Amino acid sequence: MQTEATLQAIRYQRGVLSILDQLKLPDETVYISINTADDAWKAIHTMSIRGAPIIAVCGVLSVAVELHNSKSKFDSISSVTQFVTDQLNYLVTARPTAVNMTDAAKTIINFLTPLHIKQKNLTIYIDELLDFMEQFLQRDLIGNRLIGQYGAATICRNNSNKKKLNILTHCNTGSLATVGFGTALGVVRQLAANNALQIVYFTETRPYNQGSRLTAYELVHDRIPHTMICDSMAGLLMRTQPIHAVVVGADRITANGDTANKIGTYQLAVLAKHHQIPFYVAAPTTSIDLTKRSGDEIIIEHRPSSEMTTIKGINLAPEGVQVWNPAFDITPASLITGIITEHGVFQPDELEEKLLGLQQSLTS
Ligand code: MRU
Numbered sequence: 001m002q003t004e005a006t007l008q009a010i011r012y013q014r015g016v017l018s019i020l021d022q023l024k025l026p027d028e029t030v031y032i033s034i035n036t037a038d039d040a041w042k043a044i045h046t047m048s049i050r051g052a053p054i055i056a057v058c059g060v061l062s063v064a065v066e067l068h069n070s071k072s073k074f075d076s077i078s079s080v081t082q083f084v085t086d087q088l089n090y091l092v093t094a095r096p097t098a099v100n101m102t103d104a105a106k107t108i109i110n111f112l113t114p115l116h117i118k119q120k121n122l123t124i125y126i127d128e129l130l131d132f133m134e135q136f137l138q139r140d141l142i143g144n145r146l147i148g149q150y151g152a153a154t155i156c157r158n159n160s161n162k163k164k165l166n167i168l169t170h171c172n173t174g175s176l177a178t179v180g181f182g183t184a185l186g187v188v189r190q191l192a193a194n195n196a197l198q199i200v201y202f203t204e205t206r207p208y209n210q211g212s213r214l215t216a217y218e219l220v221h222d223r224i225p226h227t228m229i230c231d232s233m234a235g236l237l238m239r240t241q242p243i244h245a246v247v248v249g250a251d252r253i254t255a256n257g258d259t260a261n262k263i264g265t266y267q268l269a270v271l272a273k274h275h276q277i278p279f280y281v282a283a284p285t286t287s288i289d290l291t292k293r294s295g296d297e298i299i300i301e302h303r304p305s306s307e308m309t310t311i312k313g314i315n316l317a318p319e320g321v322q323v324w325n326p327a328f329d330i331t332p333a334s335l336i337t338g339i340i341t342e343h344g345v346f347q348p349d350e351l352e353e354k355l356l357g358l359q360q361s362l363t364s
Contacts, residue, residue, distance in 0.1 A: 007175040007221055009054050009063070012137060014130065015068045017061050017317030019049045022176060026217045034058065036066045037087035044094035044101075050210070051177020052098035052251045052287055057136050059101045060093035060108065060351065067126060077125050078178060081116045084129065085109055096299040097260050097328045098251035099289040105239040130181035137179055143284045143342035144181035151187030151282050151340040155245045156196055158278060164198035165191060165244040168237065171205045171262035173249035173282070183282040184247040187340065192224045198226060201243070203231045205262060207308040207325060231264050238275040246272045247340075250283035257333030257348020259283075263326055269335035280339040281331075288355055295330035303327045 009214050011018045011031065018031040023046070032048060034040050040062030043049050060298055063084055075082045095101075109131050119125040143345035159165055167188055174185030182187055191197040201221065206210035212228060219226040229237055237243065248267055252260045259265070259281050272279040292298060305323040317323075333348035346354050 005193065007218060009051075009176045010058060010137075010179060011047065012061050012065075012134075014134070015065060015315075017058075017065045019043060020176070021048045022050060022214060023048050025176075025213055031034055034065065035064050035069065037062045037091055038224060038325035041091055041094045041341055044091070051172060052100045052249065053140055053183070053284055054176070055095065055098055056100035056104040057140055057179055058103050059088070059094070060133050060136045060201045060219070063087045063089070071123075071126055074122065074126070076301050077116055077119065077122055080126060080129070081112055081124070084112060085201045091363060093267045097302055098287070100251075100286050101282075102363065103289075108133060113247050118216065121166075140284070141181075142245065142327045144178050144186045144320040146342040147183050147282050147284065147340055148181050148186035148190035150342075150345050151184075151247065151280065152194055152196065153331040154338060154340065154345045155187070155191065155247070155278070155280070156194070159244055164243055165196055166201065167191065167199050168201045168203075168234065168243050168246045168268070168277075169215070170211065170231075170246075170248045170265055170268055172218070174218040176214050176218065177249065183284065183340075184249045184280075187223065187247050187280075187282050188224065192222070195362045197225065201224060201229055201237060201241075203229055203234065203264060203268075205264065206231050207263075208303070208327075209311075210262065233266075233269055235271050238271050238277060240292050243272075243275070244278050245278045245280055245337075247280045247282055250281050250287045250339075251328055251353070252292070252298050253283060253288045253291040253339060254294050255290045255299065255352045257336055257339065258298075259331045259333075259336060259339075260295060260298045260300070261330050261331065264339055266329040266331045266335075269331040273335050278337040279331075279335055280338050280345075281336055285341050285355060285358070286308045286353065288341075290352060290355060295332065298330060300329070301327045 017034040021030045105148045174182035188200045202215045203211045250259045308325045338345045
């Protein structure tokens with residue numbers, strides 16, 4: 001039987017970082033050592049680790065590990081500042097659509113700029129930086145719990161017939177995509193913990209099967225009642241079964257509430273609208289990008305065709321076939337019922353105002 005530890009996407013202690021290789025799941029549980037930002041860049045780019053929040057945590061901790069283990073090569077505070085800034089900016093380029101790594105890089109660079117001026121002792125400067133970078137672990141854990149609680153409470157409140165709920169989700173947004181409980185899957189976990197979940201349906205999530213490989217792994221592990229469907233079955237499911245809500249994650253939410261998430265999310269939102277099913281996006285506020293006005297400004301990552309045409313080296317299509325493989329799509333705000341964050345559930349059209357208010361209250 002799998003143990004609790006197998007669901008830890010990331011293992012960290014100062015100077016040592018390893019990640020669960022998600023490309024090997026569900027067959028093998030193998031941890032890979034990450035010693036440098038370059039190791040993390042490759043792991044993120046090849047999707048050994050994936051999911052917007054954990055990409056950022058892995059990136060940040062890789063810089064912390066590299067900095068800690070090469071302390072002796074730095075002779076000035078400026079050289080540390082330059083090193084950390086360069087590595088963070090490099091990590092941002094590993095995958096373009098999820099905003100969380102960009103947000104983490106900005107947060108750390110904003111932290112080190114005044115510290116760089118104030119702090120005169122190199123050893124203390126490095127320690128303060130390491131402490132700050134390590135906080136990303138805890139922040140994600142706490143945020144996940146709150147997202148789960150707000151999401152479960154909102155969905156239950158809107159369930160007028162008080163029967164147990166059937167939820168549909170997409171991709172993997174659980175412990176493998178975050179440090180802890182998950183975002184959309186965290187809401188499902190919370191509903192299950194509250195004994196309010198009848199069943200969670202989840203898509204296999206073609207072409208890369210984050211649903212059948214990863215979400216299935218988590219749900220079997222946690223013994224949460226579930227049923228997997230092919231992506232193409234969602235319409236019939238909504239037409240024939242009571243589905244009380246669709247809950248998905250996000251890679252980037254723009255100021256107007258448009259949301260980039262795993263390819264296939266948009267069609268679920270259109271179907272949900274047609275069937276009058278509430279459609280929720282669950283994401284930490286680090287997935288919100290107020291520098292982008294709408295989803296039209298988001299860069300959509302295109303993945304290699306082999307991820308669509310082969311599985312474990314077996315051809316699913318004839319050699320030479322031409323394919324289109326965008327990894328994400330944009331769900332317009334008009335199709336989204338609510339955005340579940342660690343600070344509460346917001347309507348897409350109030351998101352910007354609420355977030356600016358939160359940022360102001362944190363800085364004053
Ligand atoms: O390509 P992936 O597997 O990184 O895509 C993941 C998703 O789209 C998730 O839904 C999103 O990152 C949120 S994970 C909490």
